[in-house]
Amino acid sequence: MDYPLLPKQMPERIKKVWKKSNLVTTGIFLIIGIGVTAFLNWLDVLEGVWVWSMGIYFAVVLIWSIIAMLLIPYRYQFHRYEITPEDLSFQDGYIFRTITHVPINRIQHIETEQGPFLRKEKLMEIVIHTAASSHHISGLDVEEAVQLRQQIIELVKVAKEDV
Known part of the structure; x- marks a missing residue:
């Protein structure tokens, strides 16, 4: 399969x-x-x-x-993500592959990070924090990372209002 x-x-x-x-x-x-x-x-x-x-x-x-x-x-082939109104999904691993789903309403805060190697390539990392852990989406274009952060914040606001 x-x-x-x-x-x-x-x-x-x-x-x-x-x-x-x-x-x-x-x-x-x-x-x-x-x-x-x-x-x-x-x-x-x-x-x-x-x-x-x-x-x-x-x-x-x-x-x-x-x-x-x-x-x-x-590794590049299997390092992916997806955002839906219900959850964020992170795919990682190339030998042992995993997909992690984080419900939008569990997100507590979001950080953006950019080390020297990411900065040189004009890339950024988003760190999504929940009560139990944190999840990273690294290697996003800076503009895409800012838009993605804002999109997640809007989804979290809608999910918190529905509760």
């Missing part, structure tokens, strides 16, 4: 943001590994099991980074 796809997809530019985030994360883990290796070498214990441990650490970091980079196009 094919998994249903929600209609709204992020702009293609979100792939660049994901690549940059992955490179920064990989860089941080490599710097930590280099620091630990230098510290172990300074202690003069970098031999035997420590050499193997650090080798495995660097191999895992590099393999994880390569796999994450290769899965970006696949």
Whole structure:
């Protein structure tokens, strides 16, 4: 059975943001590994099991980074959302796929966020907060994010009036 796809997809530019985030994360883990290796070498214990441990650490970091980079196009296919008068739906995951439905009347507040990578690509993230959790729609065009935020606020007002 094919998994249903929600209609709204992020702009293609979100792939660049994901690549940059992955490179920064990989860089941080490599710097930590280099620091630990230098510290172990300074202690003069970098031999035997420590050499193997650090080798495995660097191999895992590099393999994880390569796999994450290769899965970006696949991830993009399943990172979607949909807004209806009753609920917001978020689709995520590329191996284990999920669709989360958030009733409009459960929304407490909405935030917009824009980190440096999103800002460079002229993208924005909307964070929808409920009492129990928060949900992210990242990678929206700035104008679309502002309109979407306003649309959700209007839907929440209507839903709260109906209760």
